[in-house]
């Protein structure tokens with residue numbers, strides 16, 4: 001059953017939301033701002049369900065008519081608003097929100113609108129939405145989900161309560177992911193770190209065979225560059241890489257490898273490595289190099305990524321990077 005306990009992390013926000021329900025000080029509009037997969041939608045649903053529960057407590061009872069219809073996805077007074085094109089247009093605001101607000105809730109206290117990717121509203125849509133926000137009917141509650149609240153015009157922001165959902169701790173993500181997918185915690189921790197604290201992203205990496213292949217390729221590439229004894233081998237490796245369609249992502253992973261080497265070099269411990277299951281490889285790479293050479297390589301990878309984004313020749317830029325990586 002979905003309730004606030006389903007939400008991972010974000011304890012402070014949950015406390016405020018629960019208090020607002022109990023003290024009957026519910027606002028008309030909320031913005032939940034945060035990266036993809038951090039739990040915005042789950043939190044919005046838990047809040048909406050609690051608001052609609054007939055018992056009126058901080059947690060939904062799970063038994064009343066409203067809670068049951070919510071569970072089935074058939075609550076007549078909760079609406080999920082999605083964009084249809086690149087932007088959320090004024091038509092969606094008028095048709096899916098304003099018009100629905102002309103009538104009172106069907107069987108609940110509120111009419112709740114969970115607006116996904118609200119920051120994709122174009123200016124016309126935001127102005128139309130602002131009109132509703134200025135004089136909302138008593139029963140209207142908007143929960144707007146977005147990744148960048150700075151895209152809203154100031155007059156919209158001033159009428160919303162803004163909550164920033166920060167990335168979750170690696171441990172929180174890993175524990176959830178390990179349980180959900182039945183994988184060892186150490187493995188889950190790697191995905192958690194790659195995801196930068198997003199459960200949604202970490203879960204998507206696990207199911208992504210391509211991502212696994214990319215990682216293996218990146219590690220073996222670094223290994224082969226290290227072992228290469230002549231420039232011809234380095235040229236062949238860069239030629240092979242240039243034939244792939246995902247060069248930037250490979251470089252992202254290589255960057256993570258060198259980032260881990262730097263962390264090991266600085267701390268002398270494997271505790272803070274991102275790629276813990278590859279720690280043997282990372283430790284031996286770090287030991288073979290000076291701190292300065294690793295730091296230079298990390299910088300050079302950043303430069304290479306930039307050049308590739310400007311359409312530089314992949315074979316040429318990777319060749320010069322690989323030669324730099326070979327410096328001790």
Ligand SMILES: [Zn+2]
Pocket residue numbers: 052053054055060061062063064065066067068
């Ligand atoms: Zn209930």
